[in-house]
Each structure stands twice: as structure tokens, then as C-alpha cells.
Amino acid sequence: MVGAAVAFIAGNWKMFKGPAETARFCDELRRRIGAVDGVRIAVCPPYVSLREAIDALAGSPIAVFAQNAHWHESGAFTGEVASLMLRELGVDGTIVGHSERRQHFGDTNETVALRAATALDAGLDVIACVGESAEEREKGWTEDVLRGQVGALSDAVGANGRLTIAYEPVWAIGTGRTATPELAGEAHAFIRSLLDVPILYGGSVKPENAAELLAQPGVDGALVGGASLEVEPFAAICDAAARLARD
Ligand code: PGA
Numbered sequence: 001m002v003g004a005a006v007a008f009i010a011g012n013w014k015m016f017k018g019p020a021e022t023a024r025f026c027d028e029l030r031r032r033i034g035a036v037d038g039v040r041i042a043v044c045p046p047y048v049s050l051r052e053a054i055d056a057l058a059g060s061p062i063a064v065f066a067q068n069a070h071w072h073e074s075g076a077f078t079g080e081v082a083s084l085m086l087r088e089l090g091v092d093g094t095i096v097g098h099s100e101r102r103q104h105f106g107d108t109n110e111t112v113a114l115r116a117a118t119a120l121d122a123g124l125d126v127i128a129c130v131g132e133s134a135e136e137r138e139k140g141w142t143e144d145v146l147r148g149q150v151g152a153l154s155d156a157v158g159a160n161g162r163l164t165i166a167y168e169p170v171w172a173i174g175t176g177r178t179a180t181p182e183l184a185g186e187a188h189a190f191i192r193s194l195l196d197v198p199i200l201y202g203g204s205v206k207p208e209n210a211a212e213l214l215a216q217p218g219v220d221g222a223l224v225g226g227a228s229l230e231v232e233p234f235a236a237i238c239d240a241a242a243r244l245a246r247d
Contacts, residue, residue, distance in 0.1 A: 006038055006039065006040050006245070007040070007241040007244065008039070008041075008042070008198060008220060008221035008222075009040070009042075009221050009222050009224065009234075009237055009238050009241050010043075010095075010200065010222070010223050010224065010228075011043045011224050011229075011234050012044045012098070012202075012223055012224065013044055014067070014225060015046055016046075017045055017046065017049055017229070018046075018048065019048060021049075022049035022053050023052040023055070023056050025231065026052070026053050026056030026062075029057075029062065029231050029234070029235065030056065030057060030060045030062065032232075033060075033062065033235050035061055036241075037245065038242055038245025038246065039238055039241045040061075041062045041063065041238055042063040042064065042092065042093065043062060043063075043064060043228070044065040044094075044095055045064070047067075050064060050089055051089065063093065063125075064090075064092055065094055065095060065125070066081070066086050066091050066094040066124075067095050067098065068098070068101060068115070069081060069083040069094040069096065069115055069118070069122075069124065070082050070115065070118075071111070071117070071118040082118075083115075083118050083121070083122035086122070087122045087124060093119070093125030093126060093162075094125075094127070095127045095128075096112050096116050096119060096126055096127070096128050096129070097116070097128050097149070098129045098168075099129060099131055099168060099170045100173075103170075109149050112149070112153070113155065113156035114156065116153055116156060116163065117156045117157050120163065124162075125162045125163075125164070126160075126162060126163050127164045127200065127223060128163060128164070129165075129166045129168050130146055130149035130150055130166070130167060130168070131145075131149075131166075131167055131168040131169045131173075132145040132146065132169055132170065133170040133171060134170065137169065137171065143190060146167075146187065146190060146194070147194060150191055150194040151194065153165070154195040158195075160197070163197045164197060164198045164199070164200060164221075165191055165195065165199045166199070166202045167184065167187050167188055167191055167199055167200070167201055167202065168202035169183075169203050171203075172202075173202070173203050173225065174225060175203075175204060177204060178203060178204040178206075179203060181212050181215070181216045181219075184213055184216055184219060185216040185217060185218055188201070188216070189217075189218050198220040199218060200219075200220060200222050200223045201213050201214075201219050201221075201222055201223070202222060202224070204225075204226070205222045205223075207227065207233050207240065210222060210236070211240040214240060214241055222237060
């Protein structure tokens with residue numbers, strides 16, 4: 001996090017928390033976190049819970065992001081949601097290209113770049129996810145994979161001031177296997193050589209490993225999955241980032 005203006009901690013809830021639970025969670029998070037200097041915080045609920053998150057967090061420094069956004073303004077795309085619709089709802093930003101979207105729902109480097117470009121045009125902030133699978137790392141393809149993923153984003157939007165990249169090695173997501181701080185630092189340096197925007201680390205970030213990961217040069221924050229589903233661990237990760245920002 002050395003040199004980063006403000007660390008960014010985002011909680012990716014995936015397909016957890018309906019509207020009622022979201023409202024309760026956000027009320028509690030708001031009470032627990034208050035204002036955290038030097039750290040930007042966002043929650044990313046499922047579409048159906050965005051409204052409750054926006055209402056519960058209105059006037060607080062905690063932002064609300066969606067988990068995906070389509071690249072057309074409207075049209076015959078059953079099941080998809082457009083960036084402009086999210087903007088109208090009051091959403092601050094969106095994740096695009098999460099590895100679960102790439103793995104299970106056919107997202108490619110090209111569609112992820114389109115999603116990012118349209119969301120930025122609509123006025124949303126974007127967290128674009130990249131990262132290699134275990135097999136790709138074992139075969140020594142990590143840099144090629146990252147070059148393809150980041151290159152598509154770079155061609156589409158360049159170093160846009162509202163773009164953040166999340167480096168999430170697929171083998172570290174939801175597995176409890178975190179990248180070592182050194183490995184994360186190396187990957188972040190490589191990504192930054194391709195596109196100079198803030199880069200979050202994601203993949204089994206928890207209160208116990210957050211400080212060490214966030215202290216790596218080039219790690220500008222974290223995209224947190226499992227540990228963002230409870231207030232206390234998520235707040236503890238935000239506290240760790242705040243401590244580093246003060247030091
Ligand atoms: P995890 O998920 O923290 O549960 O590994 C991270 C993510 O998928 O964004």
C-alpha cells in the first residue's frame with residue numbers, strides 16, 4: 001500500500017444476502033465502521049439488495065457497488081442489467097470480470113473490457129478482476145494470462161481515473177490458500193507495468209493476513225469475499241488498512 005493515496009477495501013458478497021439481511025447488515029456496518037480515514041470502503045450486494053444497501057448507507061462514507069453490468073444501454077438481454085440502470089438506482093460502481101463470471105457465465109477478456117468501458121461511460125467506478133488459474137500458474141502462463149486480461153482493459157479504457165484492477169488468483173478464491181505477500185507483490189508490479197491504476201488483491205483475505213498483504217508495495221487494497229459477509233471480520237480488515245494508512 002506504500003504510496004497509495006487511499007486504500008480501497010471492497011466486500012464482494014457474491015450470491016449472499018437478500019434485501020432484509022442487507023438492510024440489517026449495512027446498519028450494523030455503518031455503526032461499527034463510522035468514518036475511516038485513509039480508506040475507501042465499498043460493499044457489493046446482489047442486484048436485488050442494492051436499493052436496501054444504498055438506503056442504509058446514505059450519507060455514510062461506505063460506497064455501494066454492483067457485481068456485474070452489461071455493455072448495452074437496454075435490449076433483448078434476458079437476465080442482464082445495464083450500467084445506466086445501476087447509475088439511476090444510485091449505485092457508485094460495479095465489479096466486472098470476476099473469475100466466477102468468466103468461469104461459469106462465459107465472460108471473456110473482450111466482454112469484460114466492454115463491460116468496464118460502458119460502466120465507466122455511465123459514470124460508475126469499476127473494479128475489473130484479473131487472475132490466473134492454478135493450472136495456468138503451474139504451466140508458467142501467469143504473465144501471458146495477465147497480459148491478455150489487462151491488455152484488453154488497457155486497450156478499451158486505458159488508465160481511467162475511475163478504474164481499479166483486482167488481482168485475484170483463481171486458486172486463492174474461497175480456498176483459504178492466500179498468495180504469499182511476495183507473490184502478490186510480484187503480480188501487482190507486473191500488472192502495473194501494463195496499466196498504471198490502483199490494484200487490489202483478492203483471494204482468501206482475512207483479518208489475520210490482511211495487514212501483511214496490504215503492506216506490500218503495489219497492493220492498494222483488497223477485494224474480500226467470504227470475510228466480508230460478517231461485520232466484524234470485514235471491519236477488522238478495514239481497520240488494518242486504516243492503521244497502515246496512518247503509519
Ligand atoms: P474470497 O473471495 O475472499 O472468499 O476468497 C474473493 C473474491 O472472490 O472476490
